[in-house]
Amino acid sequence: MQGDLTEFVHQIVTLFQRSAEQKGIHLRYRIGRLSQGEYAFDADKWDKILTNLLANAIKFTPKGGQVTLTGMPVWSSGEMTQVAFRLVDTGIGIPFEQQPYVFDRFYQVDSASTRAYEGTGIGLALVHELVGLLGGTITLESKVNLGTTFYLTLPIEPVSKTVNLPHIRWSTPKSNALELEV
Numbered sequence: 001m002q003g004d005l006t007e008f009v010h011q012i013v014t015l016f017q018r019s020a021e022q023k024g025i026h027l028r029y030r031i032g033r034l035s036q037g038e039y040a041f042d043a044d045k046w047d048k049i050l051t052n053l054l055a056n057a058i059k060f061t062p063k064g065g066q067v068t069l070t071g072m073p074v075w076s077s078g079e080m081t082q083v084a085f086r087l088v089d090t091g092i093g094i095p096f097e098q099q100p101y102v103f104d105r106f107y108q109v110d111s112a113s114t115r116a117y118e119g120t121g122i123g124l125a126l127v128h129e130l131v132g133l134l135g136g137t138i139t140l141e142s143k144v145n146l147g148t149t150f151y152l153t154l155p156i157e158p159v160s161k162t163v164n165l166p167h168i169r170w171s172t173p174k175s176n177a178l179e180l181e182v
């Protein structure tokens with residue numbers, strides 16, 4: 001697909017707004033100048049990646065929590081043009097020892113007997129595979145009872161103007177991010 005990346009991601013987030021509200025979770029989408037101009041990207045794969053990550057964030061965050069997707073501006077380094085996302089939740093977190101396994105097929109943190117959440121343990125394995133197919137990266141940081149952050153980068157094909165930014169500065173997202181309530 002070729003088109004406005006910001007609008008595409010915005011639409012995906014909007015689809016989760018109702019389920020977040022029903023659960024009493026504040027879902028925010030913070031975007032920088034995600035895209036100036038048009039980019040070619042694999043909409044099917046992007047949709048599955050973002051949808052699975054957002055679904056998990058909402059599922060594993062209790063009432064009153066927050067889920068925030070931040071998109072950083074498109075940047076180019078060498079031959080590659082990429083976009084980076086950070087998805088932060090204030091959910092149950094993933095124990096450190098189990099973090100290496102969450103991208104494995106059928107792996108779920110709580111054992112079948114005490115399992116309180118629906119699902120089959122497929123989502124993150126699919127995400128990992130799709131990110132790999134696209135040539136992107138995905139990593140996570142998590143603390144039990146505090147929450148989980150997924151960092152995602154995905155390459156895209158510029159079809160018009162790009163913004164050249166040498167570094168992502170996650171520490172100061174407010175400086176170039178526009179906060180939107182969706």
Ligand code: ATP
Pocket residue numbers: 052056057060089091092093094102107108109110118119120121122123124125148
């Ligand atoms: P499915 O995605 O197939 O419906 P699932 O959500 O249980 O099932 P995955 O999405 O693959 O499976 O995630 C694997 C496991 O990683 C989850 O069962 C959960 O234990 C843990 N996990 C994933 N995302 C989060 C998150 N945001 N917060 C806490 N734990 C998470």
Ligand code: MG
Pocket residue numbers: 052055056119122123124
């Ligand atoms: Mg899942």
